[in-house]
Amino acid sequence: MSSEPLLRVENLKTQFFTETGTVRAVDGISFEVYEGEIVGLVGESGAGKSVASMSLLRLVESPGEIVGGTIEYKGETIFDLEEGPDGELREHPDMLSESEMRERIRGREIAVIFQDPMESLNPVFTVGGQLREFIEINRELPKDEAKAEAVRMLREVGIPDPEDRYEEYPHQFSGGMRQRVLIAMALACEPNLIIADEPTTALDVTVEGQILDLVDDLQDRYDTSFIWVTHDMGVVAEICDRVNVMYLGEVVEQAPVDELFYDTKHPYTSALLDSMPRPDRTVDELEPIEGVMPEAINPPSGCRFHPRCPDAREVCTRVHPENLEVDQAEGYPHRAACVKHDVFDVGYDESVPLEKGDEAETRVGETGSDENVDSTVEEGQASTDGGKANEANQTNRSPNRDGGESRP
Numbered sequence: 001m002s003s004e005p006l007l008r009v010e011n012l013k014t015q016f017f018t019e020t021g022t023v024r025a026v027d028g029i030s031f032e033v034y035e036g037e038i039v040g041l042v043g044e045s046g047a048g049k050s051v052a053s054m055s056l057l058r059l060v061e062s063p064g065e066i067v068g069g070t071i072e073y074k075g076e077t078i079f080d081l082e083e084g085p086d087g088e089l090r091e092h093p094d095m096l097s098e099s100e101m102r103e104r105i106r107g108r109e110i111a112v113i114f115q116d117p118m119e120s121l122n123p124v125f126t127v128g129g130q131l132r133e134f135i136e137i138n139r140e141l142p143k144d145e146a147k148a149e150a151v152r153m154l155r156e157v158g159i160p161d162p163e164d165r166y167e168e169y170p171h172q173f174s175g176g177m178r179q180r181v182l183i184a185m186a187l188a189c190e191p192n193l194i195i196a197d198e199p200t201t202a203l204d205v206t207v208e209g210q211i212l213d214l215v216d217d218l219q220d221r222y223d224t225s226f227i228w229v230t231h232d233m234g235v236v237a238e239i240c241d242r243v244n245v246m247y248l249g250e251v252v253e254q255a256p257v258d259e260l261f262y263d264t265k266h267p268y269t270s271a272l273l274d275s276m277p278r279p280d281r282t283v284d285e286l287e288p289i290e291g292v293m294p295e296a297i298n299p300p301s302g303c304r305f306h307p308r309c310p311d312a313r314e315v316c317t318r319v320h321p322e323n324l325e326v327d328q329a330e331g332y333p334h335r336a337a338c339v340k341h342d343v344f345d346v347g348y349d350e351s352v353p354l355e356k357g358d359e360a361e362t363r364v365g366e367t368g369s370d371e372n373v374d375s376t377v378e379e380g381q382a383s384t385d386g387g388k389a390n391e392a393n394q395t396n397r398s399p400n401r402d403g404g405e406s407r408p
């Protein structure tokens with residue numbers, strides 16, 4: 001972890017301004033992607049994974065807008081704001097222009113693979129023709145060289161008889177084969193980073209396994225970094241090096257994959273793991289996560305997961321936890337946004353456990369739309385003083401290494 005990250009995302013916020021209110025789809029997430037690693041974004045539907053992915057390429061469409069945070073790629077600024085003369089926020093002058101994003105970044109440096117290949121492939125053109133054209137435009141190669149390169153890429157992603165398949169149309173390909181074509185397209189410009197948004201979700205398990213193996217193999221050979229978006233912890237286990245668990249627009253846990261599975265620090269991650277089919281468990285033993293995920297338009301006060309959390313105590317309804325480092329593993333931080341960890345020091349141990357179903361449910365959405373109602377805990381700050389904590393001392397920033405777990 002000594003080197004600079006390829007991608008650095010800090011406190012990223014993306015919102016949708018709808019008639020019914022502001023949807024805080026991505027609400028202050030931070031993570032890094034280092035060269036050659038596969039970083040997972042995992043969480044239930046609506047967690048903000050796709051909006052986060054689109055934000056990284058500045059592809060959020062109206063009524064959505066990135067409203068805060070920083071995105072840096074190889075030392076260049078994809079997104080940043082600064083304060084103008086009248087205190088208003090405006091785009092930082094260092095920010096890459098729209099044409100730089102289009103000509104230099106999207107596709108060439110950072111490519112995307114979507115879930116549905118039919119949305120990305122045009123049904124009226126041959127698969128090979130589309131791939132060739134893409135290579136021609138993006139790599140400025142003459143037509144015949146681009147064609148040779150297209151055939152080579154099709155072979156590279158495991159499409160048999162690529163010369164023949166080159167002439168076929170998307171509908172003549174199976175779902176798995178189409179997904180391979182999209183991977184070929186993503187790889188065609190030899191990007192440093194590929195964002196894959198649930199690219200295997202529509203495939204059956206066997207084909208999904210083959211695609212994951214292919215990606216693993218290509219990742220080894222090209223040393224491409226990936227951001228892998230999925231709701232499936234099984235996929236995470238198979239492919240990711242490090243993982244960000246998202247809940248209602250926030251990253252609630254971040255850790256190297258083994259650490260996340262074997263030393264889970266956030267109750268939401270535990271719930272995701274418990275709801276995951278495993279060979280050593282029967283279907284009866286699967287535990288679906290309690291309740292449904294509330295709307296990002298009016299999230300619960302305090303910890304957004306508290307209405308569904310088995311470990312929730314009274315303090316969790318009031319204190320909004322940052323994603324703090326609670327441990328280290330393999331040289332990376334293990335972060336968790338849960339006040340049961342000692343580093344938060346907000347009185348979790350003394351707090352009264354919430355009775356499931358009553359307190360929890362009435363709290364949903366009660367105060368969530370007003371951010372100032374919650375106090376936000378940052379490292380080394382106690383925050384039972386209702387927001388004044390932000391002015392409290394910032395000096396004690398060292399994470400409490402032996403205090404990762406709450407005392408019994």
Ligand SMILES: Nc1ncnc2c1ncn2[C@@H]1O[C@H](COP(=O)(O)OP(=O)(O)OP(=O)(O)O)[C@@H](O)[C@H]1O
Pocket residue numbers: 016018023024025043044045046047048049050051052062063064231295296297
């Ligand atoms: N165009 C839009 N207008 C309003 N709200 C939107 C829009 N797009 C997304 N959202 C909202 O943003 C939040 C995050 O959505 P997002 O698609 O990122 O979730 P996700 O984690 O990718 O879920 P899934 O697993 O279903 O793809 C959701 O509450 C969603 O309703």
Ligand code: NI
Pocket residue numbers: 049050051197
């Ligand atoms: Ni999505």
